[in-house]
Amino acid sequence: GNSVTQMEGPVTLSEEAFLTINCTYTATGYPSLFWYVQYPGEGLQLLLKATKADDKGSNKGFEATYRKETTSFHLEKGSVQVSDSAVYFCAPVPGGGNKLTFGTGTQLKVEL
Amino acid sequence: DAGVIQSPRHEVTEMGQEVTLRCKPISGHNSLFWYRQTMMRGLELLIYFNNNVPIDDSGMPEDRFSAKMPNASFSTLKIQPSEPRDSAVYFCASSPGNSPLHFGNGTRLTVT
Numbered sequence: 473g474n475s476v477t478q479m480e481g482p483v484t485l486s487e488e489a490f491l492t493i494n495c496t497y498t499a500t501g502y503p504s505l506f507w508y509v510q511y512p513g514e515g516l517q518l519l520l521k522a523t524k525a526d527d528k529g530s531n532k533g534f535e536a537t538y539r540k541e542t543t544s545f546h547l548e549k550g551s552v553q554v555s556d557s558a559v560y561f562c563a564p565v566p567g568g569g570n571k572l573t574f575g576t577g578t579q580l581k582v583e584l
Numbered sequence: 585d586a587g588v589i590q591s592p593r594h595e596v597t598e599m600g601q602e603v604t605l606r607c608k609p610i611s612g613h614n615s616l617f618w619y620r621q622t623m624m625r626g627l628e629l630l631i632y633f634n635n636n637v638p639i640d641d642s643g644m645p646e647d648r649f650s651a652k653m654p655n656a657s658f659s660t661l662k663i664q665p666s667e668p669r670d671s672a673v674y675f676c677a678s679s680p681g682n683s684p685l686h687f688g689n690g691t692r693l694t695v696t
Contacts, residue, residue, distance in 0.1 A: 506684060513689070514689055514690075515588070515675050515677070515687030515688050515689050515690055516627075516675070516677075516685075516687045517687070518684040518685075521684065561627065571617075571629065571632060571640065572629070572685060573629070574619075574626060574627035574628075574629075575626055575627075576625070576626030576627075577626060577627070
């Protein structure tokens with residue numbers, strides 16, 4: 473089955489710092505890869521996705537590249553803002569399916 | 585589009601009572617998912633439906649949990665009898681097939 477490993481949180485950064493949240497996955501076949509974000513008191517929202525190897529997903533200044541050789545999909549942002557404080561979830565989905573497997577997520581705290 | 589609607593937002597009940605959580609998916613979405621989120625275990629998939637039919641309920645913790653989807657616009661998750669360890673945030677999500685999930689804002693359940 474599918475599984476995902478994310479770096480332990482919380483990650484605390486100063487505003488404008490560079491962000492990396494590591495994600496590695498195991499999955500059967502050729503999964504699509506997603507990053508979701510959860511703001512306090514809300515449900516998860518899709519942040520970005522990549523559907524095949526070497527694809528780069530991007531949104532709101534965040535980027536992640538689908539690395540099949542290392543089974544990774546690390547999330548990066550060049551300059552974080554206080555409003556980016558949230559919990560971030562990496563999730564693989566089997567090819568042709570929509571059943572997401574989530575880990576515990578990584579909490580990001582951005583301070584002034 | 586109103587998004588996925590869950591009710592109630594908060595539920596506090598005593599151990600042994602029956603609890604019913606409700607979900608209205610986005611119109612036209614044919615897949616519906618119930619997730620449970622806790623600090624210890626993160627986000628766990630409980631059950632999902634395709635076209636109102638339960639496809640995978642392997643995540644349902646035990647017989648005290650049951651889920652129904654009587655039509656395309658409504659689903660319930662019932663816990664009977666409830667226990668303190670069921671305290672969590674329960675999310676419903678829907679999807680139009682092989683597409684990213686749209687989450688509701690969740691129901692925070694507290695069982696005392």
